[in-house]
Amino acid sequence: MSDKKKKSSVALKMTPLILLSTLAVALIAFTLIINQDYREEVQEVEKSLEDINKIHLPPIALSLFYEDRGQVLESLKAIIKIPEIVELRVKLIDEDKDAYSLVSPNHKDMPIKERRYLGPYKKYDIIYKENSGEFKPLNMGTIHLYASLEIAKEKVNKQIFNFGIIQISQVIALGFFFFLIFQFFVAKHLKNMASYAQNLDFEDLSGPDLELKRNLPESTDELQDLTDSFNDMKRKLEKAHKQLRSYAEDLIEIVFEKTEELNQEKNNIAKLLHNMSQAVFKINSEHKIVEPISDFTKEIFGEDIIGKNIYDVMYKEIDPKSITYSDIQSVLNICFYGDDIQWFAVSHFIPETITIIKNGEKRIINSIHDPIFNEDGNLEYLLYVVEDVTEKVQQETELHKKDEELKIMKEALDFGSKRDLSKIMIQNFKRINNSINIFKNFKDLTTDDDRKSLLIEIFRDLHTIKGSSGSLDQIRDLVHSIEEGVDGIIKGHLNFSIDFLSRLELDIFKIHGLFINYLKVINNQLKINIPVESNFLDERVSDISVFENNSDWIKDLTRLENECLYFSKLCLSINETDTYEIIKKILNILHENKLDDAFLEKPGVKNTVEELLVEIKSSLKVVLQKLIEFIESSKKSSEENIPLENFNIIKNEIWNIQKNGKLDKDLFEKICNKVNGESIFNILMSFEKQISDISIELEKKTSFNVIGEDFLIPIPKAQSLKDILVHMIRNSIDHGLEKAEDRKKSGKDEVGNLVIKYSKLENTDCSFKIELSDDGFGIDTSKIYQKAVYSGLIKNEELNHQEKLNLIFHPLLSSKDDADELSGRGIGMDAVKSLIQSIGGEIKVSSTPLKGTKFEIIIP
């Protein structure tokens, strides 16, 4: 049994050590004592010798004086009888030889050398002293005394022997007792602990703790500490076990969740790949598309493209006579079987954005090209990765437009007062119209001076516009760039030329177009109504009817050119840049083929130009009509009274967007909607007066607080909110709050508190939550319940607290008449609820008797 072995081995280790140490201590003590004893014995012997000198020698001296030899011998014999003395010699004075020599009978056989060294040796003078003192002491001789320490030694030996016996018996007894004590006090408990630990079930540690069975409870010695730590450990282990178990269970759940998530991800990715709007294919040295290709190519091109020529697939809409087309051909002819340097040298000639026609509609395509080299480093295939970005481009263009509009809005808001902005815009727009008119007269002028004076007028207009533009940066910059040229002519630096004039005319139309843009934004988005007056546009109105009737123009190049010029100017003047670009293209084609009268006869050309012009005319007609409407409405409508804070809020939002650069379509609309929103804070605060009036009327004291961060809500919503709150606030004061004295009686502050907390709902534009709470005496649910039973609404059903509270919304319980009977709500809570629900909101009530009531309203 290992524990027994351990126990005994500890004891076995300890016992000899303990015993040895006791032994050592005893030994040291004993040695000291023995030493002391021995020394005493020696002293005894020496004393004895001294005694002989003192006692025995004087009679011997006397005997010697009286020469009584017999007496001397007797005395000496007496001395030799003393056990310590082993030999004595007497030498008389004047004699050489020993007079007497006696040896103790026990030592007669001992050799002299040995005998005389058994102990101390003393030599004494035998002195005869006369009693009377008349005579000097007389030295009769010397006596040599040889003593022995045998007896002392024997004594000491005996003591040592005794000591040994005692020690041995002590050792045995001690060992035995130590053993028992250790067994009883320690080993027993250790064995107990060991067997407890052995029998511990690590699966289930909830069993009883280890206990030491001791007679004296509450002993807090090391064993108890060990027991306590052991139990502590056991408990910790149990706890850890439990945690591990629950963790393992959680883990299974977590793994399950994660697997679900991952599967979802995978599905999303699969969807993504499936919806990936990129097509991948490659072409070979014959410029044909070869297998394999990605599925999506069919989506992008609307047909199967394998085996087709790349020109037919990708570059069909590029004019074969154009430089672009020739460049593509050159690249594709050169790069195959060339090295990577060759690709580097020419790859940039392949256009990255092209247009294709898919199913009759125009699509914008982005394409990336990657060379595929064979082992020898020669280009074997060209990889195309193609993406349809039509929608993206459209969105970007739209977003760009919105961005531009935002810029204008900010500039307008920064201008200063609405009145000033209005005034300046009207004045400067007039000036531009003036300049346009001036231009009409230019053709009639003949002299340089006349022309110059008109130019000066134009310059004056431009200069004033620039100076008064303030924060309208774009206007200012555009005018500035034009103004310089005019200034140059006036001062004579630049030469007057027809070219310059036509450019100037176009520029002035551009400014007009820019103004139209500004006016549209200011009127439509900022709702600042600036009346727009434009003679120029008024005249164009009458042109609309002309558009439809004319078809002869197509036969005459010059006339065609003139029409195009006219339209291009018109486009500029109303900021129709896209159409302007198309017209420019037509003009370019016309310029390039100017000498070729028969050009228009070419079938393709005629159709293309015709189609384009029809398109242009119809879109311009629409644009013009819209513009006229805009102008008409600007003259009619009156200004909406938009509070200044709204503008400030919007300005900040625009500034934020411009700083962070994150604009999207919805954001833009949101901002525009805010222009005529109302500040919710203001709405809530406006109830202050009502609250104070009602409080006086009902003899209550009310304090009112509004808590929340302000934001704008659209006007219709604001109206609904006001309607809702009017009822609820009255209710709260009337039925929620107690009168001042009642409040004091129940230990509350005299003044009742009405608090409205409001907050915007996250991730929404203007959905919000309102909390109306009072610290009155709450809703008495028992009375409501009674009333409900009484009026037949419920039949003694069990309702919980919340369900009883919700009864207040029921029409039957909301009758006005009973309102004062109940100490709860009454007036039209059902009406309030339907009002809220009619705008898609919800209302919740919670109440603590005697403490207060809280209503939560959510308005989407």
Place this chain on the structure above:
Amino acid sequence: MVKKILLVEDNREYIDMLKTILSEHGYQVITAYNGEDGLEILKKDASSIDIIITDLHMPGISGLELAKEIFLQKITEAPIVILTTETSPQMKKEGTQAGIHHWIIKPIKKEIFLGTVDLIFKRYCQN
């Protein structure tokens, strides 16, 4: 290490522009206004010229023919680069047979042009 380029191009303005670009970039440029002169220069001192850049369409012998001559007469193994506005497959075939290394399409883009010349130099001239 001196990097020498032989430029063969008949348009004086154009060749001046190319010469400036290349010299500013660290190349020593020798010019010839037609193919025959170019050939002469090469015959005299072929070993010192690292790269030959020649226009395709020139009065006299074309760039293509120049390349052919260089190839046939084994005048030099320096890489030949052709500047051209357009290339047909036929032309490309002939050019490859004549030992033309690389084609550069006009109008050139300065950075790409210089990059190409550098790459050619690094790969084919640093031996």
